[in-house]
Amino acid sequence: MDPSTPAQSHPLEVIDVIEETADAVSLVFARPAGERFDYLPGQFLTLRVPGTPEDGTTWAPRCYSLSSTPGIDPHLQVTVKRTAGGYASNWLCDNAKPGMILESLPPGGRFTVRDSPDALVLFAAGSGITPVISILRAALAESAVPVALVYANRDRGSVVFDAALAELAGAYGERLRLTHWLESERGLPNAAALGALLPAPTVATSAYLCGPAPFMDCATEAAAAAGIDGARIHREAFSSLTGDPFAATPSGAPAGGPTSPDGAATATVGLNGETTVIAWPRDQVLLDALLDRGLDAPYVCREGNCGGCAFTLRRGEVHMLVNDTLDDYELGNGVRLACQSLPRADDLEVEFD
Template sequence: MAGRAHEVRVLDVVEETADAVTLVLDIPHEVADRFTYACGQFLTVRVPSTTSGSVARCYSLCSSPDRDGPPAITIKRTPAGFASNWLCDNVVAGDALTVLEPAGTFGPRSLDRDVLLCAAGSGVTPILSITKSVLAAGSANVAVLYANRDRESVIFAAEFDELVRAYPGRLTVRHWLETERGLPTEAGVAELVGQWAFDDVYLCGPAGFMTVVQSALKDLGVSDKRVHREEYRSLVDNPFETAQVTQPTRSSSSSGHPLLEVEIDGRRLTLEWPKDRTLLDVLLAHGIDAPYVCRESACGTCVCSVRKGRTRMLLNESLIDDEIEMGLTLACQSLPETEEVYIAFDQ
């Protein structure tokens, strides 16, 4: 991943709440094109550690590529979270951070379809990004359900208020505060969101919150195909470290392995693809700097297109059925199903 990691400067540190900060980033001019991003995406940040050298954590962009200036990420402290606490306590304007290029598939492909956006806690970060992009560059209406412990813990409260005033006919925001209503319930969520018309749903927050919302949506007859989830989790691997992979052995054309043709970073390569190895493992074993972060199907960083042939995924937590039908797959989970496969990293 070394070729996809870059040093950026922190322009500003904005205190959003007592336990959340936004880092506004200055992207070097020479790599600005590598940081073109879509609403709902995230950055992976290298956080120094005295025990392991470094850890990697993913933080969603709260900024909108269609409305804002420099990109910005928001970090909320977690009680036992080393990385979030270190960033909140130590980073000041002028500091350098090492980050990977923007990644992720959470976000609408069209800004002209009405959306219901549901968030809890720091899950609001990509939700704000999507909200601003749809309002600034699209024609759709936006409804936001945002759950928090109390009023003091609401991140971006003032910014949402400003957006409601700026787009009174297109944006509706409803807050769910535990101090006033208790934890979100299926019945309560269904009562709220049942008042709104929407084409697609985007959820981000703790797993329990998203389960409640999805159950409420199911009760309302909303198809799972219309629901997109973003779930925060710690990374098993550190993508800033050199991947340890087994080097491929040279074999003859009669090896029996399927043939892989791959288009990546302006190059087109032909490789053998053993049926028991994922696409990502094959690429890394050949020294190809393929994009990835989690290697668990959750982040969507390694998404690519199957142009010819067929593949199957061992696990999929990022792509919806429509995207799979379009030919998208995850390199970290893909195995070949035909003797010839043509893959393009074009997303």
């Protein structure tokens, strides 16, 4: 491992490369021993892709959703689709091969089923199927809930996991209502047309959406118009990383009892099965306060758009500088982002799952 990478990163070995379509491949990684790479359907890996000397880039960190399903697939799998002008996606599609080692951070992300639905509506477009198929397979295998999936693509040749989806539809019959929207046949999707494809929702129907922002806007409107509670409509947020989450962080002071800088709040932190009391400076985000104390807090982007540092606020009040990933359901249940939270109370209690 490069000594400049943080301790939470891990080398992953590519054991297979699967050509899904002409412009998409799945990378299968041998799963490391231990719990650090346990994950939930819908989460992602952050990979450290080699950069190019020409533009002075040593590494290109990128987040890719896991298309494998825990409890079903023994290995980790991410699916990468080429994007026009996208360095990392094209590099992986052209160069990834069995035996290659790529550095990865542990799984992260909040695009997971967490509101106990009795029916699921899934919308995906293009590479947005990657986390959705993981959610889909888990729901079908582990529950009895009916699932409706609307999947949009340019044409039949661009449908990722076409054969796998057909196999699931055949295996689960009426439990899986699968609709392909092909722009070559129907044109661009709109809210009214998408809504017409949905079954009548129940009180506890939840919708999960992943794809380009205009598609998710249409799907959100369609789900709401169909009668799905807005608090149960969840979108995956796509944002480019502007920093390097693999960069080593300052060691700071060793973990231990609280320190008491003037005016600091006091935070009781539940992390990795242990409880620690720290002084939390008013002008420092929680993640930095924890890392400065030598505590192994989870994070990925440090920019407020991935959810990798999410925690539950049990007591007190915080102000978040940026939030591009948490929805109203999560905020209502006390979920906050450590990389963006400043204390707004004297005494706080926070807990990391």
